[in-house]
Amino acid sequence: MRKQISLLLRALVFAAALFTAFILLLLVGYILVKGIPHLTPALFAWTYDSKNVSLTPALFNTAFLIALALLLAAPAGIFAAVYMTEYARRGSRLLYPVRLAAETLAGLPSIVYGLFGALFFVGSLKWGYSLLAGACTLALMVLPLIMRTSEEALLSVPGIWREGSFGLGAGRLRTVFSVVLPAAAPGISAGVILGAGRIAGETAALIFTAGTAAKIPESVFSSTRTLSVHMYTLASEGLYLDQAYATAVVLLLLVLAINICAALLAKKMTEERNG
Amino acid sequence: MNQAKESIAAALFLLAAFLSVFSVLLICLFLFVNGIPAIAEIGPLAFLSGVNWQPGNGLYGIAPMMLGSLYITAGAILAGVPAGVLTAVFMAEFCPERLLRVLRPAVSLLAGIPSVVYGFFGLMLMVPLSRFFFGGSGKSILTASLLLGVMILPTVVTVSEAALRAVPRSYYEGALALGATHETAVFFVLLPGAKSGIMAGVILGTGRAVGETMAVIMVAGNQAVLPDSLFHGVRTLTANIVLEMGYAADLHREALIATAAILFVFLLLVNVSFSIVKERRQT
Known part of the structure; x- marks a missing residue:
């Protein structure tokens, strides 16, 4: 009897693990098998038109949007983490609202960000559907992620390094920029790159902020369509499904490459600490 | 000089930390200032428990x-x-x-x-x-x-x-x-x-x-x-x-x-x- 129960439990666990592995293989395999044959040169043509749904403009737009959003979010998130770990006193009452706000932001669904961006950046600030409005919206969205990962990276820098720096006569600011931040750099960059991955995969927050124009923007006030939004448009129009599969392959590879970079940096960080 | 630099930096870091608080407040403000009057106009009960969502006919039930x-x-x-x-x-x-x-x-x-x-x-x-x-x-x-x-x-x-x-x-x-x-x-x-x-x-x-x-x-x-x-x-x-x-x-x-x-x-x-x-x- 006891043996049967153990066997049954073991079977359950193995079945679940197989199921998870199967789902992953099915998902990635299906997209790759259906998509790779349609990765034609025409798909990478310089311009998009309704006859040839090229993804090149969308790819450039994704890069621009990631760069701009991170330019806004990374300094803010890293500085916030510096405040929380290096400046605020332990158990400071000021930290409570900051943490609460960061947790709330992290839990908000992307469509709420999208709606807010549409009301504030697109509407109230009159930027219209633009690269800038999309970037600001997504900067808010990845801010809590960058704050949290930077905070963890800064906390993992040994306190003795700071004391050494103070002992050599460095001020607080110099300690932060010359000792603590360089030591935490791999962990912080891992967080920032994870943020890039989330931006690359985002759709709902962009449709009503950055818009859907499929061309390379002339300025930060031009409407742009990122790769994810492009993918959604192709899939929901249903006219170019083969190209949609191929676009999904490119999107998948892009996000995969970004996540691998982040994982490698995070690994480097832990290895340096332990080694 | 150094003292001033230190205090400016400290203020900047504090400001960055409170950016998330401002953002949450701003998001709340925009959602609720625009949303609550609409709920009041439709009627809270009609909005929350209404089973018909037909904006063309003025019916806004999100149940x-x-x-x-x-x-x-x-x-x-x-x-x-x-x-x-x-x-x-x-x-x-x-x-x-x-x-x-x-x-x-x-x-x-x-x-x-x-x-x-x-x-x-x-x-x-x-x-x-x-x-x-x-x-x-x-x-x-x-x-x-x-x-x-x-x-x-x-x-x-x-x-x-x-x-x-x-x-x-x-x-x-x-x-x-x-x-x-x-x-x-x-x-x-x-x-x-x-x-x-x-x-x-x-x-x-x-x-x-x-x-x-x-x-x-x-x-x-x-x-x-x-x-x-x-x-x-x-x-x-x-x-x-x-x-x-x-x-x-x-x-x-x-x-x-x-x-x-x-x-x-x-x-x-x-x-x-x-x-x-x-x-x-x-x-």
Whole structure:
């Protein structure tokens, strides 16, 4: 009897693990098998038109949007983490609202960000559907992620390094920029790159902020369509499904490459600490 | 000079830290200032419990969408949590080290796949399958629940695995000493010990399922009517916003913002329960 129960439990666990592995293989395999044959040169043509749904403009737009959003979010998130770990006193009452706000932001669904961006950046600030409005919206969205990962990276820098720096006569600011931040750099960059991955995969927050124009923007006030939004448009129009599969392959590879970079940096960080 | 530089930097860092607080306040302000008057104009009862969403006829009842979000989220939890927790058990207690080195990145890959890709996969593979087996259009509560179940899987697996590993080893050893097998010790001692951590993972997954938008739009059918069967289409709160925001005006637009405000409150509740579970774990 006891043996049967153990066997049954073991079977359950193995079945679940197989199921998870199967789902992953099915998902990635299906997209790759259906998509790779349609990765034609025409798909990478310089311009998009309704006859040839090229993804090149969308790819450039994704890069621009990631760069701009991170330019806004990374300094803010890293500085916030510096405040929380290096400046605020332990158990400071000021930290409570900051943490609460960061947790709330992290839990908000992307469509709420999208709606807010549409009301504030697109509407109230009159930027219209633009690269800038999309970037600001997504900067808010990845801010809590960058704050949290930077905070963890800064906390993992040994306190003795700071004391050494103070002992050599460095001020607080110099300690932060010359000792603590360089030591935490791999962990912080891992967080920032994870943020890039989330931006690359985002759709709902962009449709009503950055818009859907499929061309390379002339300025930060031009409407742009990122790769994810492009993918959604192709899939929901249903006219170019083969190209949609191929676009999904490119999107998948892009996000995969970004996540691998982040994982490698995070690994480097832990290895340096332990080694 | 140096003193001034130090104080400017300190002020700058403080400002950056409070940026998140300002953002939350600003988001609240915009959602509620635009949403609450609309709710007042429609009537709170008519808005929350009205079963008809026909903006053309001035009917703004979001009950179908609230039920839609509820059903799909519940379905996702039913589908995703057992599989996720058992996979976590496998990774924490049954998995050889070498396999773990493949499985961990695989799970984080699953977490990193964009929701449009999930949605597209659901649309091209799961919807036709569901149409074949259950008839109808194939876009249904069931399809959306299964897809969301897969989407919350990595969250549940990662958090549950960490929770299982955090249970003191002596519990497990004690159970073995009392005559339990490896399996019974894991299921009847370790799993209950990791309960609150696993709960935290489930709540995080719930938040993700409630807030998911693009994948749901592609497979749920989006009919704004009260769902009457597992195999019929349904519209969620999130989908409602994306589908109609593009052309809505006046009260219709404000009603959509009010929908987002309701969603915001919904997720705030999820977050609060998450922090309660987390705090209880620490004490």
